[in-house]
Amino acid sequence: MKKVRVGVVGLGNLGELHVRHLQDKIAASEVVAICDVFDERVKAIQEKYEVPTGYTDYDEMLKKEDLDAVAIVTNVQTHKDLIIKACDAKLNIFCEKPLSLDPEECKAIEKKVEENNTKIFTLGFMRRFDPSHAEAMERIRRGEIGKPVLFKSTSLDGVSVIDELLDKCKKGAFHPWFFEMGIHDCDLSRWFLGSEISCAYATGGAYVREEFADYDDYDNGIALATMENGTCATIHVGKAAACSHVEAEIIGTKGTLRINAIPRRNRMQIYKDGYIAEEGIVDFLERWEDAFYLEMANFIDCVLTGRKPEVTVYDGTKSLEMAIVLHKSYMEKRLIKK
Known part of the structure; x- marks a missing residue:
């Protein structure tokens, strides 16, 4: 069975939960790379969930890894830049809420997502x-x-x-x-x-x-x-x-x-x-354990089938x-x- 190759950026408690679900509970997905600003956290999650590669530089992860999708679980101030870079890399994107705290940033993100319309984009309204x-x-x-x-x-x-x-x-x-x-x-x-x-x-x-x-x-x-x-x-x-x-x-x-x-x-x-x-x-x-799992399973299914997400x-x-x-x-x- 084809697996969706995912890179997860942001490894706080919620980021780790998404890694666990993608790696251990959703058969159609595989976490092939993780990224966080703290190197110690990257190494710990990498070892715990047997993730092949870890990064402290998001740009490096996008450049070096053969990804199908990214899961963005970072502070809201970073969302715009990370989403735009993932769109430019033609990746499917899951992003945690809020999309942004700035309506103008939201409009800029909307435009990039529309340009990347052959790929899936959804938000974490779990x-x-x-x-x-x-x-x-x-x-x-x-x-x-x-x-x-x-x-x-x-x-x-x-x-x-x-x-x-x-x-x-x-x-x-x-x-x-x-x-x-x-x-x-x-x-x-x-x-x-x-x-x-x-x-x-x-x-x-x-x-x-x-x-x-x-x-x-x-x-x-x-x-x-x-x-x-x-x-x-x-x-x-x-x-x-x-x-x-x-x-x-x-x-x-x-x-x-x-x-x-x-x-x-x-x-x-x-x-x-x-x-x-x-x-x-x-x-x-x-x-929200079940909800977090089900929203991510839905995202992976959308990537595999091309079905458009409701969110x-x-x-x-x-x-x-x-x-x-x-x-x-x-x-x-x-x-x-x-």
């Missing part, structure tokens, strides 16, 4: 591939809840990681939460409601760690958006919850779908010391445009029209 979210969309398309009119989303990280997130803000590795976490909620709003944002009002604050405000960030933010087709979305993002808690609800004219209302790790209830408790999910890698470069641009409206409304504390 929530669409989560089995529960995918089933919800199937039920919506079958008309089971009528017309979707309200999407409600809660995306919270656990307070146990809040110091780590603040440190990343200080280093410039993280961005305001409507961009970093909320970009997924923006994408799902557009997906489930079938429309783009018209206007929004957002509020919130840095309540648990006031230092987030120094970076135009917040540990709790909430937005109410109206879409162009008249439907609505409410989005609550935060990083001070009891555990990782990502919940979605789609309300239609004939019914409602609710996803992950209780972020259970498993089906066990603990009866002890006067409490009835359940273990919660620890972090996003645990919550396109334009979804990256449109979701960023929505996130910009939400963040601007939060910062200015007023209704913002697109």
Whole structure:
């Protein structure tokens, strides 16, 4: 069987997860090269997953390796240059979200992807591939809840990681939460409601760690958006919850779908010391393990078959445009029209 030869650039926790899935779980793919700015990390991942070659220079990897595709799992500031170089090399591209934080950069990326249109390009909006979210969309398309009119989303990280997130803000590795976490909620709003944002009002604050405000960030933010087709979305993002808690609800004219209302790790209830408790999910890698695998398996299948992916470069641009409206409304504390 032909295997898709992939080079992975960016070897943080998520980059490693993608390497593991491509190398060990997806039979049709093979990681033939990896790249990261830290040589020690390259060597460690290379040895752990038996990857033939490792690089600290992306240009060298593209020049020396016989690749079919690249998976870009780096900081968002690098996405434009890495995508353009991969397009120039006529490669299939998977890129993690956000596409960019600059709408003009998004337009430049769109142009290069269009020029490279014989190849596959897709973005890491993995929530669409989560089995529960995918089933919800199937039920919506079958008309089971009528017309979707309200999407409600809660995306919270656990307070146990809040110091780590603040440190990343200080280093410039993280961005305001409507961009970093909320970009997924923006994408799902557009997906489930079938429309783009018209206007929004957002509020919130840095309540648990006031230092987030120094970076135009917040540990709790909430937005109410109206879409162009008249439907609505409410989005609550935060990083001070009891555990990782990502919940979605789609309300239609004939019914409602609710996803992950209780972020259970498993089906066990603990009866002890006067409490009835359940273990919660620890972090996003645990919550979205299946989704990350399924989105990458879908990318590889698209490369092999030529099938166009549902998530396109334009979804990256449109979701960023929505996130910009939400963040601007939060910062200015007023209704913002697109």
